[in-house]
Amino acid sequence: MTPALILEITRDGNSLFAQGHAEVNGQPMLLPKFELFAEGEKNFFARVADQQIAFETGPAGIANSLILRRAGRDMPAVRLP
Numbered sequence: 305m306t307p308a309l310i311l312e313i314t315r316d317g318n319s320l321f322a323q324g325h326a327e328v329n330g331q332p333m334l335l336p337k338f339e340l341f342a343e344g345e346k347n348f349f350a351r352v353a354d355q356q357i358a359f360e361t362g363p364a365g366i367a368n369s370l371i372l373r374r375a376g377r378d379m380p381a382v383r384l385p
Contacts, residue, residue: 311372311381313340313357320348322357 308327313320320342324335340348346359346367355374359367372379 310384311370313367313370322350 310325312323312325314323315321320340321337322340323337326333326335336352338350338352340350340357343349343356346361348357348359349355350357353374355372358371358373360369360371362368367383369380369382372381
């Protein structure tokens with residue numbers, strides 16, 4: 305997301321979750337994990353905050369990036385290996 309923020313997306317059963325890993329004043333910080341709810345095949349939203357996530361997929365259908373929409377701003381991110 306930014307050099308100081310990594311958003312980790314995980315699946316538990318049929319549910320998707322997101323959790324931020326940030327660096328604040330040089331110290332690593334683990335942010336609260338929250339569930340993502342489907343609005344469509346590639347679009348999800350969070351109930352804990354006004355955030356939407358849209359996954360972008362490659363030819364094989366695997367997500368290779370996402371766009372986090374928060375407070376009217378789009379924050380694109382690429383998938384880390």
